[in-house]
Amino acid sequence: MSILIEDLAHLETELTNFRHDLHMHPELGFKEKRTSFKIAEELKSSGIEVSTEVGKTGVVGVLKKGHGTKNIMLRADMDALPINEKSTHNYTSKNPGVMHACGHDGHTAMLLGAAKFLANNDCFSGTVYFVFQPNEEHGLGAKAMLEDGLLERFPAKEIYGIHNLPGAPLGEFSTRVGVICASETLFEITIEGRGGHSSMPHLGVDTILVGSELVTSIQTIVSRKLDPCSTVVVSVTEFISDGIRNVLPGKTVLKGDIRTHNSKDRSKVQKVLKQICNGVAKLHGVKIKISINNEFIETNNSRIPNENAIKAASGLGCKIISDSPPMSFSEDFAQFASKRPSCFLLMGNGLEGANSQPLHSSDYDFNDKALITGAGFWSRLVSNQLQS
Ligand SMILES: [Zn+2]
Ligand SMILES: [Zn+2]
Incomplete structure (x- = not known):
């Protein structure tokens, strides 16, 4: 039939x-x-x-x-x-x-x-x-x-x-x-610095500045670390800090999302993301924790x-x-x-x-x-x- x-x-x-x-x-x-x-x-x-x-x-x-x-x-x-x-x-x-x-x-x-x-x-x-x-x-x-x-x-x-x-x-x-269809991996980065008076930034460690540097560095993963033919997206989707009007934040959390079309790129992105976090942490003398969760393969x-x-x-x-x-x-x-x-x-x-x-x-x-x-x-x- x-x-x-x-x-x-x-x-x-x-x-x-x-x-x-x-x-x-x-x-x-x-x-x-x-x-x-x-x-x-x-x-x-x-x-x-x-x-x-x-x-x-x-x-x-x-x-x-x-x-x-x-x-x-x-x-x-x-x-x-x-x-x-x-x-x-x-x-x-x-x-x-x-x-x-x-x-x-x-x-x-x-x-x-x-x-x-x-x-x-x-x-x-x-x-x-x-x-x-x-x-x-x-x-x-x-x-x-x-x-x-x-x-x-x-x-x-x-x-x-x-x-x-x-x-x-x-x-x-x-x-x-x-x-x-692509994989989806979520990441969450927690930056712990030292909050303080916004008029005396030299006495603290401003985690907004560190977070901003991370956001920019993360954009180099696709543009500079992967094969140009790779179809990968890395997006920072949330930037949350505990700063207020005249207080520099001691803690900032970045969240984001990674899409890849093969497991090799998926591993590479995660490896470079961790390297960036370690490097930025050393540079600024802050603690940076990262958690990575693969939601979809x-x-x-x-x-x-x-x-x-x-x-x-x-x-x-x-x-x-x-x-x-x-x-x-x-x-x-x-x-x-x-x-x-x-x-x-x-x-x-x-x-x-x-x-x-x-x-x-x-x-x-x-x-x-x-x-x-x-x-x-x-x-x-x-x-x-x-x-x-
Ligand atoms: Zn749906
Ligand atoms: Zn659906």
Whole structure:
């Protein structure tokens, strides 16, 4: 059976309503109780075996058909963000300060659509694992599911994930072999000098001046310490001191964020950052402490799953860009991709209005027209891959 988007047209209203319901009831990472309950109910109503509380609030559905021994794992994320929604449509968030501003409501509805379609159509032979992961935004949900034995309990051979891409045409997929999303590493630097009277700076050690020197030196990491072809971003995002009007600060904290596309650059940035802190500390006679926390690793696509995804998207009649440049944002799917051959794709969310606003903005919205495209892609991929 060669699945086309039209074959899923009958699901469009149901998936749109489901997505709007999730949008009205957004939940933050590891608090997706209502969301996971709704997903589990929908899967069960299609006769799909369900496991809940996999990695705290995660849900896994298992659908077996025929005698095929192959399997595939499809993953959606389901958490929302701590953002006050500014949209004006009739399904805005009823949970003040929380919003589906990354389209995870849409990702969940798409995967549920595929589960419903595949449960009702004999188009494959084998096992499909539908994974609904919690807490993608903080990079904690995938790890929680893996630590809860996800791949031992559901022994997937290949894993696939999709994220919507605002500003790209509806129905256009893009992907690449190798790194597709960046790592994210957070750092926090604490400078301890000696506060004092602003009229007598020579009696203290002004940590604002030391902090300013650090900010400037940190900018030399990308410009002078890394290969010019590296795509690395190092940003100082917070500068906090305890100084007041006429008091020089004795303590300053700098916080920041590092994005890299490979582990070699990730290690190098951290090494140079520590060297800079040590050097500046000696120069000014202050104590500088640094803590570095890797929140997301790079997402790497494997060749064969990538070819399979390209085949499914083009078979569906969608445009697919197979050599997309890597993205500067990070994705928790990276954890799955580090364990099994995987492919992560981006799917156009449209060029206009709320569908084209950047992810995480308070007036962004997932495009309902993409729901059956996404569900169709998942279904076609399963049907292609699980033939006995
Ligand atoms: Zn996000
Ligand atoms: Zn997201």
